[in-house]
Amino acid sequence: MKPFQISNILRSNIRDLKPYTSARSEYSGEASVFLDANENPAGGAAGTSYQRYPDPMQKELKQKIALLKQASPEKIFLGNGSDEPIDLLIRAVCIPGRDNIIVTAPTYGMYTVSARINDVVVKEAALTDNFQLDAPALLKLADKQTKIIFLCSPNNPTGNLLDPGAIQTILDSFNGLVVIDEAYTDFTQSPSWTAMLEQYPNMVVLQTFSKAWGMAGLRLGMAFADESIISVLNNIKAPYNISAATQQTALQALGRKKDVAQWITLLCNERTRLSQALQQLRCITTVYPSDANFLLMHTTGADALYQYLLQQGIVVRNRSSQSGCSECLRITVGTPEENDKLLQALTQYKSL
Numbered sequence: 001m002k003p004f005q006i007s008n009i010l011r012s013n014i015r016d017l018k019p020y021t022s023a024r025s026e027y028s029g030e031a032s033v034f035l036d037a038n039e040n041p042a043g044g045a046a047g048t049s050y051q052r053y054p055d056p057m058q059k060e061l062k063q064k065i066a067l068l069k070q071a072s073p074e075k076i077f078l079g080n081g082s083d084e085p086i087d088l089l090i091r092a093v094c095i096p097g098r099d100n101i102i103v104t105a106p107t108y109g110m111y112t113v114s115a116r117i118n119d120v121v122v123k124e125a126a127l128t129d130n131f132q133l134d135a136p137a138l139l140k141l142a143d144k145q146t147k148i149i150f151l152c153s154p155n156n157p158t159g160n161l162l163d164p165g166a167i168q169t170i171l172d173s174f175n176g177l178v179v180i181d182e183a184y185t186d187f188t189q190s191p192s193w194t195a196m197l198e199q200y201p202n203m204v205v206l207q208t209f210s211k212a213w214g215m216a217g218l219r220l221g222m223a224f225a226d227e228s229i230i231s232v233l234n235n236i237k238a239p240y241n242i243s244a245a246t247q248q249t250a251l252q253a254l255g256r257k258k259d260v261a262q263w264i265t266l267l268c269n270e271r272t273r274l275s276q277a278l279q280q281l282r283c284i285t286t287v288y289p290s291d292a293n294f295l296l297m298h299t300t301g302a303d304a305l306y307q308y309l310l311q312q313g314i315v316v317r318n319r320s321s322q323s324g325c326s327e328c329l330r331i332t333v334g335t336p337e338e339n340d341k342l343l344q345a346l347t348q349y350k351s352l
């Protein structure tokens with residue numbers, strides 16, 4: 001197998017693209033009068049912090065994230081949620097109407113939605129009965145038009161970590177991009193794949209500030225990969241994809257690492273308590289092990305239970321239409337009070 005190079009699988013229009021250059025990146029040296037970007041120098045309705053276009057490369061924020069994640073800033077891409085790099089990666093390497101990606105079934109829905117928006121075919125590799133990877137079977141689905149394999153670990157909606165040995169087999173055997181979505185990594189004890197960036201030039205690791213950091217409304221996601229891949233993402237993103245408000249807020253928020261660690265401890269303890277309590281209930285047949293901030297449970301009847309909880313003012317996620325998840329509900333671990341309410345409602349449930 002030839003060593004992986006992103007240039008070998010880029011779409012030709014992307015390889016030949018002359019990216020947009022933003023006004024402020026076209027000069028070097030000192031300047032104090034900025035008449036280059038058609039901004040409003042007279043005032044700003046949202047205050048002076050938002051009068052000017054933000055840093056398109058988010059240099060200050062990346063420096064801080066690099067320290068937090070022990071990765072070099074050149075290997076980091078920041079997106080408007082991690083949903084942005086999912087879409088950009090597909091657009092960079094998949095020729096619409098021709099190429100395909102591989103996802104596991106079940107998994108997070110956005111890989112498939114992004115692929116379909118881009119007219120890219122999706123092949124599904126079923127997980128095993130205990131929601132693990134069957135690496136040989138997955139790799140058999142790959143053909144010349146397969147450009148990306150998306151793996152989610154811990155997997156959504158199942159909650160489990162994928163076996164690292166099986167992930168390694170896929171990284172070693174596939175000569176396209178392997179994306180490992182680690183949205184829930186902060187809730188696990190196991191190390192991030194970002195530690196293996198040097199070994200795997202075809203690997204992209206996704207993380208997000210939406211879950212453990214409690215910043216879902218801000219929209220800030222990360223992709224970690226070799227510089228050659230990161231520079232492709234930078235070339236094709238919208239120039240100002242991360243707003244000044246997001247950059248400034250995130251810079252402040254990164255100082256709250258200790259609070260985040262406390263929230264993680266609380267939620268992991270609640271996960272254990274909730275899981276044990278749910279297993280005692282008659283309407284629940286299985287609670288699957290979870291390394292994330294949610295639990296997948298098999299029930300005696302998912303649709304009825306979902307409707308019942310909704311009547312009690314509790315919204316959970318009905319995953320019963322997903323492959324391997326019939327009669328399953330996914331519940332996010334809430335605060336102790338929220339979890340008590342859920343347990344109380346479920347205790348009072350009389351299934352028909």
Ligand SMILES: *Cc1c(COP(=O)(O)O)cnc(C)c1O
Pocket residue numbers: 080081082083084108152156181183207208209210216219220221
């Ligand atoms: C929640 C979630 C995301 C979403 O990330 P954003 O950064 O909020 O876009 C990505 N991947 C998985 C698997 C998720 O569950």
